[in-house]
Amino acid sequence: MKTIVVACGGGVATSQTCAVKLADLLEDHGISRSDFQIEAININSMPQYEKVADIYVSICGTEDTTYNLPTFSGVPFITGMGAEEELEKILEEFKK
Amino acid sequence: MSIAGELIKKEYIYENLSVKNQDEVFEVMGGKLVKDGIAKESYVQALKDREAVFPTGLPTAGIIIAMPHTDSNHVNEGCISIAKLQNPVSFHEMGNKKKTLDVEMIFMLALNDPTMHLKMLQKIIGMFSDKAVLNELKDAKTSEEIYKVVKKAADV
Numbered sequence: 001m002k003t004i005v006v007a008c009g010g011g012v013a014t015s016q017t018c019a020v021k022l023a024d025l026l027e028d029h030g031i032s033r034s035d036f037q038i039e040a041i042n043i044n045s046m047p048q049y050e051k052v053a054d055i056y057v058s059i060c061g062t063e064d065t066t067y068n069l070p071t072f073s074g075v076p077f078i079t080g081m082g083a084e085e086e087l088e089k090i091l092e093e094f095k096k
Numbered sequence: 097m098s099i100a101g102e103l104i105k106k107e108y109i110y111e112n113l114s115v116k117n118q119d120e121v122f123e124v125m126g127g128k129l130v131k132d133g134i135a136k137e138s139y140v141q142a143l144k145d146r147e148a149v150f151p152t153g154l155p156t157a158g159i160i161i162a163m164p165h166t167d168s169n170h171v172n173e174g175c176i177s178i179a180k181l182q183n184p185v186s187f188h189e190m191g192n193k194k195k196t197l198d199v200e201m202i203f204m205l206a207l208n209d210p211t212m213h214l215k216m217l218q219k220i221i222g223m224f225s226d227k228a229v230l231n232e233l234k235d236a237k238t239s240e241e242i243y244k245v246v247k248k249a250a251d252v
Contacts (some may be wrong), residue, residue, distance in 0.1 A: 009150035009165065012210040014190075016220040043150075059148045061191045075191045079156045080225030 011042030110179035151188030158230025165205035
């Protein structure tokens with residue numbers, strides 16, 4: 001079971017949309033719904049999630065603060081541009 | 097009335113907005129929302145502050161979009177103001193402050209209760225990865241046409 005957190009500045013619109021999209025894509029690529037949980041959060045809550053999450057998907061940039069987690073960009077899942085490439089990298093994490 | 101109809105009103109759609117920079121986008125579009133009581137006095141400054149920390153430019157496969165917004169405490173009623181810009185205005189890319197985009201279209205979100213409108217918000221944001229809808233937005237010339245495209249794509 002992998003825990004994925006998707007964080008944006010508000011924790012509502014953008015991160016939720018990204019989380020729904022990513023969950024669908026993971027399922028389409030053969031990852032069972034019972035093998036992951038995904039949560040959309042406000043970036044301010046990130047320090048609490050850092051300890052429990054396995055994968056961090058950021059929509060608010062990682063140049064200011066980084067976390068000790070495998071980190072991916074969520075923006076491709078919002079725009080569709082580069083989504084396949086980013087998804088491949090996340091799928092790699094599931095093989096670990 | 098549908099939820100999309102409640103949030104998207106023709107008087108807040110601009111078919112050919114002439115602005116010089118990001119601040120003018122916030123002042124003209126946000127200022128109208130403040131004037132009409134939809135957003136609070138603090139809204140325009142809050143848009144600027146939020147954009148500086150969490151930029152909202154999106155490089156889509158069709159028309160380049162920005163979706164400025166604030167926390168809900170600066171808003172009285174839910175509304176989405178939309179504008180096609182006469183000349184592109186530069187915004188930083190969401191998640192990448194080092195990159196600048198020439199934004200052609202604005203979706204300004206004023207949300208007093210985002211959880212209430214979550215389904216619709218997801219549909220609105222979902223449009224940004226939908227090539228067919230993006231092309232329809234690109235082709236839309238009048239505020240009536242923009243309204244129709246968004247309403248059709250966002251209705252739940």
